[in-house]
Amino acid sequence: MIDLVKFTAVALLLGAAPVYAQAPSEPAEEDDPFAAFDDFDDEWQEEGGLTWTGFFESGYGRRLDADPNGLPRQTLGDVRARLETEWAGEALRLTFKGDLLYDDYESEMEAELRELAIQASPRSSVDLKVGRQVLTWGTGDLVFLNDLFPKNWVSFFFGREDDYLKDPSDALRLTWYTNAINVDIVWSPEFEPDNYLTGARASFFSPVAGGIVAPRPPLDARMPDDDIENGELALRLFKTVGSTEYAGYFYRGFFKQPLGSNASLEPSFPQLSVIGASLRRPLGRGLFNAEIAYHDSREDGGGTNPLIPNDQLRLLTGYEFEARPRLTVGLQWYLELTRDYAALVENSPAPSLEPDERRHVLTTRLTYRTAQDRLTYSLFAFYSPTDDDHYVRPSVSYRHSDRWTFTTGASLFSGKRDQTFFGQLEDNSNVYARARYNF
Amino acid sequence: MNTLSIRLMLTSGALLLLALNTASGQTLTDPNEIVARANLASYYAGADGRSEARMIIRDAQGREQRRQFTVLRRNIEAGGDQEFLVVFSQPSDVRNTVFLVKKHAGGDDDRWLYLPGLDLVKRISAGDKRTSFVGAHYYYEDVSGRSPDEDAHVLLETTDEHYVLEHTPRDTSTVEFTTYQTWIDRETFLPMKIEYLDTAGEIFRRVEVLQVEDIDGYPTVTLSRVSDLASGGQTDMQFRYIDYDVGMEETVFTERSLRNPPQQWLQRPER
Numbered sequence: 001m002i003d004l005v006k007f008t009a010v011a012l013l014l015g016a017a018p019v020y021a022q023a024p025s026e027p028a029e030e031d032d033p034f035a036a037f038d039d040f041d042d043e044w045q046e047e048g049g050l051t052w053t054g055f056f057e058s059g060y061g062r063r064l065d066a067d068p069n070g071l072p073r074q075t076l077g078d079v080r081a082r083l084e085t086e087w088a089g090e091a092l093r094l095t096f097k098g099d100l101l102y103d104d105y106e107s108e109m110e111a112e113l114r115e116l117a118i119q120a121s122p123r124s125s126v127d128l129k130v131g132r133q134v135l136t137w138g139t140g141d142l143v144f145l146n147d148l149f150p151k152n153w154v155s156f157f158f159g160r161e162d163d164y165l166k167d168p169s170d171a172l173r174l175t176w177y178t179n180a181i182n183v184d185i186v187w188s189p190e191f192e193p194d195n196y197l198t199g200a201r202a203s204f205f206s207p208v209a210g211g212i213v214a215p216r217p218p219l220d221a222r223m224p225d226d227d228i229e230n231g232e233l234a235l236r237l238f239k240t241v242g243s244t245e246y247a248g249y250f251y252r253g254f255f256k257q258p259l260g261s262n263a264s265l266e267p268s269f270p271q272l273s274v275i276g277a278s279l280r281r282p283l284g285r286g287l288f289n290a291e292i293a294y295h296d297s298r299e300d301g302g303g304t305n306p307l308i309p310n311d312q313l314r315l316l317t318g319y320e321f322e323a324r325p326r327l328t329v330g331l332q333w334y335l336e337l338t339r340d341y342a343a344l345v346e347n348s349p350a351p352s353l354e355p356d357e358r359r360h361v362l363t364t365r366l367t368y369r370t371a372q373d374r375l376t377y378s379l380f381a382f383y384s385p386t387d388d389d390h391y392v393r394p395s396v397s398y399r400h401s402d403r404w405t406f407t408t409g410a411s412l413f414s415g416k417r418d419q420t421f422f423g424q425l426e427d428n429s430n431v432y433a434r435a436r437y438n439f
Numbered sequence: 440m441n442t443l444s445i446r447l448m449l450t451s452g453a454l455l456l457l458a459l460n461t462a463s464g465q466t467l468t469d470p471n472e473i474v475a476r477a478n479l480a481s482y483y484a485g486a487d488g489r490s491e492a493r494m495i496i497r498d499a500q501g502r503e504q505r506r507q508f509t510v511l512r513r514n515i516e517a518g519g520d521q522e523f524l525v526v527f528s529q530p531s532d533v534r535n536t537v538f539l540v541k542k543h544a545g546g547d548d549d550r551w552l553y554l555p556g557l558d559l560v561k562r563i564s565a566g567d568k569r570t571s572f573v574g575a576h577y578y579y580e581d582v583s584g585r586s587p588d589e590d591a592h593v594l595l596e597t598t599d600e601h602y603v604l605e606h607t608p609r610d611t612s613t614v615e616f617t618t619y620q621t622w623i624d625r626e627t628f629l630p631m632k633i634e635y636l637d638t639a640g641e642i643f644r645r646v647e648v649l650q651v652e653d654i655d656g657y658p659t660v661t662l663s664r665v666s667d668l669a670s671g672g673q674t675d676m677q678f679r680y681i682d683y684d685v686g687m688e689e690t691v692f693t694e695r696s697l698r699n700p701p702q703q704w705l706q707r708p709e710r
Binding site for chain 1: 529532534557560562573670695699
């Protein structure tokens, strides 16, 4: 279990020095507006050498109820330092973002490289970025159809900052801009799965056990063989015509979560190909988006293998608009249609535990900002009428100054049945708070 | 001819020249023409331009926040559509955030925001333009311009230096003011002061130009202040390293620049 006192002490130590260093400066002379500009942190003239920026952050989170599987009450205990810099030469740009994290939940210190990449434009119409980088595309808001870049669901569910939903990829990204169409090619020589639920921090439903589990040792799925053939290739064709953005997508790799089992019944990442398309455009006063993706489970074309997921057709439409000044409303409807459903049920060892053929999910995002953007209230909710479960993410963020930001929020899961997507996570509902000092 | 008469001649000549000058600059009487020229002078100088901006945002308690960014702009049509690329460098939590705006004079703007932490190109719905621009007391509309068609304009007074106009919104539901008055410089056509009035006729918001410089022949606002008289907060905005007519291509204002900002135009011009 956590030692809250120790944690608070570390957080305060990290925070205290900057608080005093930040004692408010004298207000500038009323009639000399330049007076204030003159003590701008960095002068108009950029200094030679590298500029280092980053932040210190501490976060603490707790489960709402005791976990029946005996997981600790604490869900988050991070003390993190981030450093970022970049160097731009004539033809090259080097970028670096690295974290040093003391994870009190795991009782360990971790160094995490978020980005270390070289950017260049070998031709005037080509951008190249090679190295570790965070990658995102697609039109969904927290719903991913064609974005198969690695995600960190543990960070997302347990109250880390939104950026940490995305794990970095070691990849080569080539973007080619032409008048006809733009092409994005991302090749990752090594398969990088999502940071999935292992039972270390979250309990989940196991069809084998027929109930909620938090396995000890935690789940450790079998990775695809270390082979150049087992990399990932992601492709995007995109073009903006007028105000409408069109894109086509292709992916060849593996399921990002261990949804299959190999011959020796170990959890594994079955082969996956995805093809899809999206569009996004203004509609009325808001923005409309639509996206489609076909997930081709290459090892189970007919849907008869109970150890491998079936193909799925995924559809998404969304609309976002400003309902009142500073109040943004986003609505999405998402459908997963499982193909060869009869074959799935026929071959399933436990047909009653299989998901429905059609899984509908509705999402709402409400964001309200106060006058100078100091306070941001946010509510994101997933609700599935077919699974009869939901996941609600309320949060309040206070930007006290350019230095300090405080955030508190919750992840609330609930469902009628143990085996549904959000229902299985009910015991993991948690609240969290974070303080960040930017420098 | 004695010295006195020469002096008189010179003086009257100078007076005549001054009078001619004013005549060629004309005293305008059509408020719509004054507003159209003010719109061009404020937002459309040159075919394109680059400039570095920084803001100090102060709340009523004197607490300060800062923003520093570079603005690239290209006119598609003088007085009409424009494109903007805004690249933030400070504070550190918004560093490398990029904002792309395609301003449509006759309709809603297209806006995109790039969040580098997630590598996310986020599109922003056409919203209320009278909300805070990145936490400042400036509104989006102060930065990119309010369409002259949205208000009815009346010329209240012509002073030695200014045209004083009153503007009444055609659609009151989208604004927080009842009317506003502007003091437009008769020579440069830059609005030097704007005061917004509430339903009680009280001034609750003021935008003032504190410094104008001639840049490449264009009178350019280099320091301005907006004061929120209701809350007591204010924001100062300063522009420097300004360059006009640099020949920016159309491709600068595309998704490519969100992920890979055009260094060519972000680098400071050598002087």
